[in-house]
Amino acid sequence: MDIVTAQEMYEWDRVAIEEAGITGAMLMESAGRAVTEDMLRHIKGSDQVVVLIGAGNNGGDGFVIARTLLNRGYNVETWQVVSDDKVRGDAKTHRALFQSSGYTYRTDLDGLEPSLERCDVIIDAMLGIGVKGNLREPFSTIVRQANVQRARRLAVDLPTGVPADESDDDIDAFRADATTVIAAPKMSAFLERTRPFYGEWSVVEIGLPVNELPKTDRKVWTREDVKRALPIREANSHKGSHGKGVVIGGSKHMPGSIAMSARAALRSGSGLITIATVDSAIPSVAPFIQEATYMGLEENDGFATGQAPDLSGFDGVAFGMGIGRDPDTRGLLEGVLEKVEAPLLIDADGLYELPLDQVRARRNPTVLTPHPGEFARLAEVSISDVIAHPFSLSRQFAKEYGVYLVLKGPSTIITSPDGEQLVDTSGNAGLAKGGSGDVLSGVLLAMMMQTDSLMEALANGCFLHGSTAEHLTVEKHSMTDLLANDVIEGLPVTFRTFSC
Numbered sequence: 214m215d216i217v218t219a220q221e222m223y224e225w226d227r228v229a230i231e232e233a234g235i236t237g238a239m240l241m242e243s244a245g246r247a248v249t250e251d252m253l254r255h256i257k258g259s260d261q262v263v264v265l266i267g268a269g270n271n272g273g274d275g276f277v278i279a280r281t282l283l284n285r286g287y288n289v290e291t292w293q294v295v296s297d298d299k300v301r302g303d304a305k306t307h308r309a310l311f312q313s314s315g316y317t318y319r320t321d322l323d324g325l326e327p328s329l330e331r332c333d334v335i336i337d338a339m340l341g342i343g344v345k346g347n348l349r350e351p352f353s354t355i356v357r358q359a360n361v362q363r364a365r366r367l368a369v370d371l372p373t374g375v376p377a378d379e380s381d382d383d384i385d386a387f388r389a390d391a392t393t394v395i396a397a398p399k400m401s402a403f404l405e406r407t408r409p410f411y412g413e414w415s416v417v418e419i420g421l422p423v424n425e426l427p428k429t430d431r432k433v434w435t436r437e438d439v440k441r442a443l444p445i446r447e448a449n450s451h452k453g454s455h456g457k458g459v460v461i462g463g464s465k466h467m468p469g470s471i472a473m474s475a476r477a478a479l480r481s482g483s484g485l486i487t488i489a490t491v492d493s494a495i496p497s498v499a500p501f502i503q504e505a506t507y508m509g510l511e512e513n514d515g516f517a518t519g520q521a522p523d524l525s526g527f528d529g530v531a532f533g534m535g536i537g538r539d540p541d542t543r544g545l546l547e548g549v550l551e552k553v554e555a556p557l558l559i560d561a562d563g564l565y566e567l568p569l570d571q572v573r574a575r576r577n578p579t580v581l582t583p584h585p586g587e588f589a590r591l592a593e594v595s596i597s598d599v600i601a602h603p604f605s606l607s608r609q610f611a612k613e614y615g616v617y618l619v620l621k622g623p624s625t626i627i628t629s630p631d632g633e634q635l636v637d638t639s640g641n642a643g644l645a646k647g648g649s650g651d652v653l654s655g656v657l658l659a660m661m662m663q664t665d666s667l668m669e670a671l672a673n674g675c676f677l678h679g680s681t682a683e684h685l686t687v688e689k690h691s692m693t694d695l696l697a698n699d700v701i702e703g704l705p706v707t708f709r710t711f712s713c
């Protein structure tokens with residue numbers, strides 16, 4: 214499923230109208246009808262519904278929705294919140310159709326607040342992708358009034374006030390319980406600051422000529438994608454068919470991280486996993502992971518040091534989990550960057566003092582898996598910049614350093630060195646715990662060794678990790694008590710849902 218910017222959406226609209234010959238009014242009719250159909254999940258026959266209509270095409274959709282609901286016998290009050298002369302084009306056409314169907318609308322805004330207080334459902338068709346900057350009157354007052362009502366709030370395409378794209382503006386917007394998105398999700402549905410305004414969102418198809426539309430290089434990675442792209446274990450496979458991987462990390466003081474990465478990699482189908490860690494950590498890790506082999510690293514004060522070991526013959530390498538930030542570890546990291554020919558994933562402490570020029574010089578794939586704080590440090594920007602512009606900053610960085618970037622967050626954005634982006638929205642707050650990143654690195658390593666396309670491997674890995682947390686918090690845990698180790702032990706159930 215493509216993710217669009219406002220500009221891309223307008224281009225799709227243009228192709229539909231100018232090249233495929235679908236009229237704008239026809240598109241609005243199908244959009245309004247498809248949105249109504251979707252919203253009916255949230256509306257009961259006895260509900261009093263208020264439809265709020267703005268000046269642009271989002272308002273035009275509102276007239277179609279109000280007419281469709283009235284035709285079906287629902288109790289609807291229709292409010293056009295701007296003066297008549299502001300409504301033009303296709304929206305005006307649909308207002309005329311609404312009136313010629315025998316329906317009336319109100320514009321006396323003094324009476325709106327009592328209506329909002331009385332109603333059960335508020336449908337926001339005031340502003341969509343055309344919003345620019347902070348809300349002007351009367352929208353800001355109406356949004357403020359609507360947001361405090363007990364009524365269910367449903368938004369058309371996007372909640373009024375939320376821009377479609379990345380933005381630095383403070384957001385003052387309609388707080389929807391649910392949003393019915395037209396044709397394709399907009400970027401803002403995945404951004405930390407704007408995503409909460411959408412509530413639960415769903416996308417409706419509106420009759421655009423899908424095969425003729427320009428492709429975007431940004432997509433949501435869905436369960437169907439995972440089903441199609443997850444590695445299949447052939448009946449005649451042996452341990453060498455699924456990858457021989459090594460996880461390098463851990464320290465005397467932090468042996469747990471590397472153990473969790475290794476175990477997650479094994480649980481995710483790796484053929485063989487070697488744990489490379491400081492000698493002093495091996496006795497505490499080995500009894501818990503008997504399936505792995507071990508490689509001792511030189512150490513200084515409990516931290517790994519010295520030269521990189523021989524890493525030839527491995528199909529994938531993950532570096533950094535629990536390795537610490539001791540300056541003496543730097544030589545090891547530099548050796549790994551230079552020597553490893555297999556795909557190399559770098560996480561956690563490995564990202565702390567990462568020599569980016571050396572990363573850029575690598576001829577083989579490098580995957581970096583930062584959270585926003587780690588990414589801000591790597592890209593030399595502020596965390597608030599990362600929160601506001603994760604798509605564009607990720608793309609810029611991945612292209613500049615030739616890396617695969619997995620920017621973790623409530624929506625994880627995976628970017629290839631040529632700028633293609635996949636977004637994973639699985640997971641929940643139960644994952645906001647120490648150790649989650651270590652588990653994810655193990656799952657990703659396993660996927661990287663079993664799938665030809667690194668992008669698909671990374672997106673599958675993020676999805677498996679996140680959806681495991683989702684099913685565990687429904688079936689046996691809460692978001693409060695869920696631990697990273699529980700996620701490892703929950704992976705088998707997730708895999709089983711894909712194998713049958």
Ligand SMILES: NC(=O)C1=CN([C@@H]2O[C@H](COP(=O)(O)OP(=O)(O)OC[C@H]3O[C@@H](n4cnc5c(N)ncnc54)[C@H](OP(=O)(O)O)[C@@H]3O)[C@@H](O)[C@H]2O)[C@@H](O)CC1
Binds near residue numbers: 267268270271274369
């Ligand atoms: N494929 C498609 O594209 C399809 C699109 N469709 C629908 O059209 C929607 C896009 O329609 P759109 O382009 O008319 O923009 P829209 O969101 O209605 O807003 C424009 C109005 O907002 C106003 N305004 C702007 N900023 C403001 C502010 N801060 N505060 C206050 N007002 C502000 C602006 O006023 P102006 O600045 O011009 O004075 C203008 O009047 C899209 O989201 C979808 O619902 C479907 O019908 C079918 C197919």
Ligand SMILES: [K+]
Binds near residue numbers: 340372
């Ligand atoms: K809206």
